[in-house]
Amino acid sequence: MLLFLWYMIPACSLYKEDASWSTVLRDRHGEIIYVGLAKDDRYRIKTPLQKIHPSMIQSTLAYEDEHFFSHPGVNPLSVLRALVGQLQGVSRGGGSTLTMQYARLRFDLKTNHMSGKLEQMLRAFQLERHFTKEQILEAYLNSAPYGGNVEGVAAASYRWCDKECANLNTQESVALVMLPQRPAARMPRVGREELASTISARQRLLDKINLSDSMLADYAWQTQRMPNAIPHLARQFPAGEERQLSIDASVQQRAQETVRDYLIRQKELGVTNASIMIIDSPTREVLSYIGSADFFDDQIEGQNDGVKARRSPGSLYKPFLYGLALDQGLIHPNSLLADAPLHFRDYNPENNERDFLGPVKASDALKRSRNLPAIRLMNQVQGGGLYGYLQTAGFRLDHPASHYGLSLALGSAPASLEEVAQLYSSLAADGLAAPLQYIHHEVASNNSVKLPLLSAAARWLLRDMLVDDQRDPLLNHGSRIGEISIKTGTSQGYHDAWAAGISGRYVIVVWLGNFDNHSNPALKGRTMAAPLLKQLFATCHLTQKLPPPPAGVSHAELCAVSGMIPCQHCQHQQQAWFIEGISPIVPCDLHRQIWVNQRTGKRVASNSRDPDVKAEVREFWSQEFLDLFRQAGMPRRAIPPSNEVILAQADAPHITSPMNGNVYEIEQSTRESGLICKADAAPGVTRLFWFANGKFLASTAAGESYIWHEAEGVCQIHLMDDRGLSTSVKVNVERK
Numbered sequence: 001m002l003l004f005l006w007y008m009i010p011a012c013s014l015y016k017e018d019a020s021w022s023t024v025l026r027d028r029h030g031e032i033i034y035v036g037l038a039k040d041d042r043y044r045i046k047t048p049l050q051k052i053h054p055s056m057i058q059s060t061l062a063y064e065d066e067h068f069f070s071h072p073g074v075n076p077l078s079v080l081r082a083l084v085g086q087l088q089g090v091s092r093g094g095g096s097t098l099t100m101q102y103a104r105l106r107f108d109l110k111t112n113h114m115s116g117k118l119e120q121m122l123r124a125f126q127l128e129r130h131f132t133k134e135q136i137l138e139a140y141l142n143s144a145p146y147g148g149n150v151e152g153v154a155a156a157s158y159r160w161c162d163k164e165c166a167n168l169n170t171q172e173s174v175a176l177v178m179l180p181q182r183p184a185a186r187m188p189r190v191g192r193e194e195l196a197s198t199i200s201a202r203q204r205l206l207d208k209i210n211l212s213d214s215m216l217a218d219y220a221w222q223t224q225r226m227p228n229a230i231p232h233l234a235r236q237f238p239a240g241e242e243r244q245l246s247i248d249a250s251v252q253q254r255a256q257e258t259v260r261d262y263l264i265r266q267k268e269l270g271v272t273n274a275s276i277m278i279i280d281s282p283t284r285e286v287l288s289y290i291g292s293a294d295f296f297d298d299q300i301e302g303q304n305d306g307v308k309a310r311r312s313p314g315s316l317y318k319p320f321l322y323g324l325a326l327d328q329g330l331i332h333p334n335s336l337l338a339d340a341p342l343h344f345r346d347y348n349p350e351n352n353e354r355d356f357l358g359p360v361k362a363s364d365a366l367k368r369s370r371n372l373p374a375i376r377l378m379n380q381v382q383g384g385g386l387y388g389y390l391q392t393a394g395f396r397l398d399h400p401a402s403h404y405g406l407s408l409a410l411g412s413a414p415a416s417l418e419e420v421a422q423l424y425s426s427l428a429a430d431g432l433a434a435p436l437q438y439i440h441h442e443v444a445s446n447n448s449v450k451l452p453l454l455s456a457a458a459r460w461l462l463r464d465m466l467v468d469d470q471r472d473p474l475l476n477h478g479s480r481i482g483e484i485s486i487k488t489g490t491s492q493g494y495h496d497a498w499a500a501g502i503s504g505r506y507v508i509v510v511w512l513g514n515f516d517n518h519s520n521p522a523l524k525g526r527t528m529a530a531p532l533l534k535q536l537f538a539t540c541h542l543t544q545k546l547p548p549p550p551a552g553v554s555h556a557e558l559c560a561v562s563g564m565i566p567c568q569h570c571q572h573q574q575q576a577w578f579i580e581g582i583s584p585i586v587p588c589d590l591h592r593q594i595w596v597n598q599r600t601g602k603r604v605a606s607n608s609r610d611p612d613v614k615a616e617v618r619e620f621w622s623q624e625f626l627d628l629f630r631q632a633g634m635p636r637r638a639i640p641p642s643n644e645v646i647l648a649q650a651d652a653p654h655i656t657s658p659m660n661g662n663v664y665e666i667e668q669s670t671r672e673s674g675l676i677c678k679a680d681a682a683p684g685v686t687r688l689f690w691f692a693n694g695k696f697l698a699s700t701a702a703g704e705s706y707i708w709h710e711a712e713g714v715c716q717i718h719l720m721d722d723r724g725l726s727t728s729v730k731v732n733v734e735r736k
């Protein structure tokens, strides 16, 4: 009969139907960095029995229910004792088993009267009928009140003992076990002496588990606020989840402290808020995520997340434009670009500083964030250009390319800090468009064919171009000096100061500004954001060396003025990098030798016998660049005028093979086959430089011929002698 009744007991769930749990987030090393409130505003961490230290389980059973594993939910002896006590008017305490105590928590029972007590027993039978002892014990340890809004052993261990419940020792376990019976009275409070009754109760429990050491009864709580190192990021995870994130707790903490200290110093300038991200680029794992300077500061609207907000990134897109220009052979780092006033139909871009530098090296133009050279490059890059680049990189662009026009290079399309970090991580790592990772060791599933957005050579050249020259003593840890490639950005009207930096494998992006978007002239990328960026690299110990150049990047001595292959008249030379076979490296035609009659100041032909005629080297700038220098306040020496026809076309080299306009048939099969290139050069010329379709082919001695093996299709062949005079032919090569 009893057996029949036992099997008739209806089923129930182990936990309340609406039970909710804390979100628990760990860092990449397993350390808990965030515990959130459950839906009912309690801290309650679901923890399996195996992850609770045995001393906690042992002490709980010894204190609450010694016979837990041998009764069917209700202990008849203690019920009897409690009943007798009640009849005699003497409280003998409890009589509740651990199962009954859990039943009271689980079903919200009022047990201070007989009917409540009776239901508690029936519910205890119900739990015992449908769940194992271990399940009930686990549910109790996950639900018991431990004071304040802390429920369950795991949350209590953090809050009161500052450790995980797997690491509790006996003293801590014994102290915690006391709490559920009188949570309000026994809850640890700062500055309040513990009740004598609590200490004596602990002593009794210690005696019971055969540890009668009076030293252990006197436990000093290690109260600690619940971990909350990543409040902005934590909001992105559903309540109750437990995840191991890519975040590095120590990097996150150092970054947070660095940002706080930095902003204290900037307070008088009215700069009060910042967001940052730190990425390990090869894995795209996010090591640090700071949404605002202080989540809990309402004055800066700290709960807003600056990592997700989209704003104008100023010049932060420029490196990718230069990268395209490098890969398309339009420039190399030492190419001269025109920093000149430009006028387009409905757009008048100006440099931030409203001045013009004149001709400027590509790497300087990028580093100094000159707007006009960038706008010119926007007009020159082929294919999808910068817009196409951003699109392929997975960027959200709300409008067609025509909407942004050339000003895209100046940041007219808004970006979030997260998107900027993704772009720069691609630049620092493999060049692929890959999303950032927030979960440790999670690899993004992307089966599509992956091609780098920029070549390894272009990526490396960009990093080299952006290396910060100023040797900052902050960055020198002992003998190790790191190199940081930095690009800064300032939004129009000084609303946002940005800096993105790469050092070795690490990427840091910094934003400073205000969530109410008010303007502040102190918000400049170079002076406000870059110093914080450098400090972050230093304090988080993330500075590394720039890796060696990849295959395909070569270096050579180039003319320091023109950035071209030096001729015999170039006086200053400079080591420079370029991409083999792609960079537009041609002989310097800027420096040329002329003959000047010192008496008349007139330029004369080279064959003059007049003793007053002396050779001089002069810079032959194009009219465009001469105008630029003049506008920039650096006029160049004019070439002396001449009464004669100097360096007439008859003096220029003459291509004798191939012949202009001819069609050449060349055998496909033999290795020797190719287009023979030969020329007559003027007297005094020693070297000739051959080009085809805009690319450098070879240099030969005057009179020597060159066989171009790769010739095919329409070929524009260009020849220049060492004085800078040139000629060209156009032929058609058919392969048989």
Ligand SMILES: [Zn+2]
Residues within 6 Å of the ligand: 559, 560, 561, 562, 566, 567, 569, 570, 571, 588, 589, 590, 591
């Ligand atoms: Zn030169």
